[in-house]
Structure formats: structure tokens, C-alpha cells
Amino acid sequence: MKMPAPSRPRKRPTIIVGSVDNSSSSSSSDDEEEEEEEVEDRVDDEDEEKGKGRNGSLSRKGVGKKAPAIIISLKKVCKVCKEEGHQAGFQGANYIDCPRKPCFLCKKPGHTTMSCPHRVALEHGVVPALRKNKQTQLDYVFERQLMSQIPKIKPTFVIPDKLDRGVVKLHSRRVTSLEFHPTMNSVLLSGDKKGQIGIWDYSKPNEKTVYGSIHSCIVNNMKFDTRNDIMLYTSSSDGTISYTDLETGIGVLLMDVNPNGWNGPSTWRMLYGMDINLDKGLLLAADNFGYLYLFDTREKVKIGESILIHRKGSKVVGLHCNPTQPDLLLSCGNDHYAHIWDIRRLETQSFLASLAHGRVVNSAYFSPHTGSKILTTSQDNRIRVWDSVFGNLNLPSREIVHSHDFNRHLTPFKAEWDPKDPSESLAVIGRYISENYNGVALHPIDFIDTSTGHLVAELIDPDLTTISPVNKLHPRDDILATGSSRSVFIWRPGGLKVEDKEAERKKEIIFCNTGKKSAKEKFNESDDDDDGDDFPSKGKNKQQKKYGGKSDKAGSSKSKIVKI
DNA sequence: ATCTCATGAATCC
């Protein structure tokens, strides 16, 4: 509980893509002014004491023209605590916390988000908690035997600092999962809340397909059959696992955990975690009541009975098989725990280790190469890292405070490893709370060095105005995919494509070495964006539907960077 | 511009 307030390097690149129409109108400068006038004519304000006076309905985000300067009047009541004397909410593009509540970022009392030590002053910071782990003998063994496979010298992270961006709005509901094709480098799959699965070849912006009848609600997981990679396993809240041929959209129903159909929400099983264990020919999935299901992918049969692996009645949120140890399974759930299991001995409470979290665990992943680290994301606004599966797992090696706790209506945030980082350090995760980027409230996507907790880079795009809970880094290329609301974004290093020359014309890279830059500098010049894309008439086959049109943008717009 | 809704976990009684 020491917070290392000390100065830390402010050397983070902020990657800004696209442009914003930042016609200085909403200039942050004047957000401040309070207008005491309005106070009197609010007759009812008087008796509107605590409890009643709902939302002050402040128009949010500094995007609007006339800064909706919050009226700080003693008569008004804070929408959060219902007390008089202060107001919570957006003030321009800055969100002012209710001072009577714990910090919205770190959840500790005594300060607000604005002054949270984990926020690195005016920037957008992430700070590691103190390393609490004591080294045990196992740690040393681990470090000798396994650590040696991890490069000592961490390579420079490859974060494209000059980006092209492609966007499609394939989905009619928010995107809930993303997966890159294992062999076709530019093919991205996306699943949505409605059960639709989108396929987008972003090297050919017009090649988009949406399959609408594979699932009937949330697509929670997608995994390719790497032995036959036109086939995709999907799990859904409709309670089924589907095995779908992506060329035809025709799938096989592998498993349905609601054989008796709908009997009300209290009995309806939804499948949340899913992973494939290639070595064992297993598909593992789990439901919202705490049970794990095993399926033999070769024989195409369910194996045994379901096994309770998390608190009865609580949702199992995620499953992950260890990439090097086929016997190890990691699960996480709404019971605030992640568990490590031996797949050969799966019984209730037989887990090898239990990792406690402060709240719901959104995700838990083994590291991608050695499988020896664990990265979890919890609703208590902390990313946790365990450096060694074989060490003392009682406490994480690191806790990184990061804003990703949400209030319904969003897909859970998950910190995802960069599969290309041989040092198994870099992770990407979207941020919940917005920052004031020169008068515009935007939600960045953060790149975090999980070995130190440092925010390595943050990606923002003036056109990316919605929160981006779903992110996936490409297994081979320096490419990031993002699911934000109904849109799917692809971010890739810029300047690669010859045909982008035209767009490049008025773009420039800006390096800001001093923290604060004017809006003009950051988002100088507007660009006329890309030439949207219209949908190709070529279809792949019947089952597919196409969406979009008007607001779609695909292809690329050149980008700019600001380094802070 | 304002309202409404979808929704899930935590908390309250």
C-alpha cells in the first residue's frame, strides 16, 4: 500500500491516428468558468434534497460546442452521492469525480481519479504495485531452468508508431471477440453480441462476410482448428459450441448444454470460456453456473459429466490451456478466483493453485511461449502478473492499476499478451476512463510492459470515440485488432502501402517532447479521411449478410503520432 | 436535445 509516487519516465508515445475536427471551439481553456447565475430560477431545486433530483444530465464529453460548463451551485446535488456542494460529471472533456467516493481508478479512498498516484499526474499512467512476492526456492529453480529460455535482454517493443487504420462496421451489435486467422495473415474474425461472426480480409477492405445463423446470442470465444484452419470452434451464450466451415458458413453443432430448451433465465446455461487442447484432442468449455465441459474433438463426443470448477452458481469467465504443458489448465471466474488445474485430475476443488482477486476476473492467460507466466484482468481495476507458475502463487508478482472496470453494457476488458514478444512482457488492453485529449474525451488502447507496469504506449484516434474492450495483437505481424462498439479496427504500421501515397500527402508525424501540446499541434490539420468503402457486390454465398454502407470506413487513413 | 433500453454484479435489508 505504498504508492511509489516518485518521478517516472514520461517517455510514452501516444499514438494518434487519423485526425479530429478540433475547431478550437470547445477549447479546454474555458471549461472552467462557472456560471453562478442560473441558480435562482430553479424553484424545485430547493426541496430537491438528496435522493430525488436525478441526473443533472450534463452533456458529456467535450465534443459539443458550447462548453456545457457545469453549474457549480450550492443548490445542486452531486449525482453520485446526492450531497450538495459539489458536482460529479464531465466538465468539458474532463470527468470530475465525486470527492466523497473512493478513487474511480484505484478504488482507494482519500483522493479522486484526477489526483490518483496511479495516474501519473496529468498523463495517463499505470504504476506497478510493489513487488510483494518473496523469492522461494521454487522461484530459483524456475529461473534457472525455464527463465533461461526467455531472453535476458528485452527486445524493443514493436509498437507501430505510425499507423494506418482500417475500420469496418460489420456488426449490428457490439463486438465481443476477435481472432486472427492462424495462417492467412490478413484475415480477422469477429464475433458479436447477437451471435454473428464476421470475417474481414483487411488486405482487401471490401472482402467482408458476416454469418448470421451460427449462434443466437453472444459469441464468447472463437478458436481455430489449427489442423484444418478453415474450421472454427465457437462458444456462445446460447449454450452451444459450433464447429463451422468458414468458407460456407455451414456449421456443426458440437454441444448444446441446454438440451431441454428454455426454462427461464435461472436455468439457462451459457458457455463462456473455451479453449482447445490440441495434444489431448480436447475442447474445453465452461458455463455460467461454474461447470466445465470436456469434448473429444476427434471422436466428436462429450466426455464424462460436467465438473464444478468455480463456486457453484457463479460464472466461469475464461479458460486457457498452457501452451507448453498440455496438462495445465487455467480458469477464471466470477467468484473472484483464477485456478490452475491438472487436466488429468479434474475434480471439484482439485485445483493446483488458486489465485485470489479483488473482484470478478475477466481473463486469465498463460504467457504465449513458455506458458510460465500468468496475466489476469480483474474488475478491481488491476492487471495482475505472476512471473512463475512454479513459484509461490499466493500473491501476484505485480499488480498494475489500470482503468478497466465497467458498469454493465460493455464487453469485459481483457489484457492480452503480445504473442510476438519473446520476453513475454508486452500486453495490450483498452482503457475505460477517458482522457482529455485537447478538449476531446477519448478512450485509449494501452500497451503495458507487464514486467514493470509501465505504460509503454497509448493509442488514440479521434475517430475512435467509443470504448475498446476487445483487442488482439497479431501472432506474426505488427498489427493490432480492436473491437469497439460495433466497429472493428485494424491498426498497422503506416507507410507500407504504396497506394496510400495520396493519403499521406498532408500527414505528418509530430514529436512532442514536452508534455503539453496545444490542440492544434496534436490534431493539426484535418484530413478528409479515407474514401469510405462501399460494399462489393460479390457475395460468398447465401447465408451471409452484409451490413454497413454509410458510416463504414475501410482501407486506410494515414496517421500521426504524438510522443509525450 | 432528451429519453430509453439493454443488462450484470454488488449491496442492501
Add this chain to the structure above:
DNA sequence: TGGATTCCCTGAGA
């Protein structure tokens, strides 16, 4: 223990 109530940065459509 369990049903009702609450809930701080949502997003889109009416």
C-alpha cells in the same frame, strides 16, 4: 440466503 434495488466516464436508436 435471497429478492429487490442500485449503479460514476456506455452507445445507439427513438
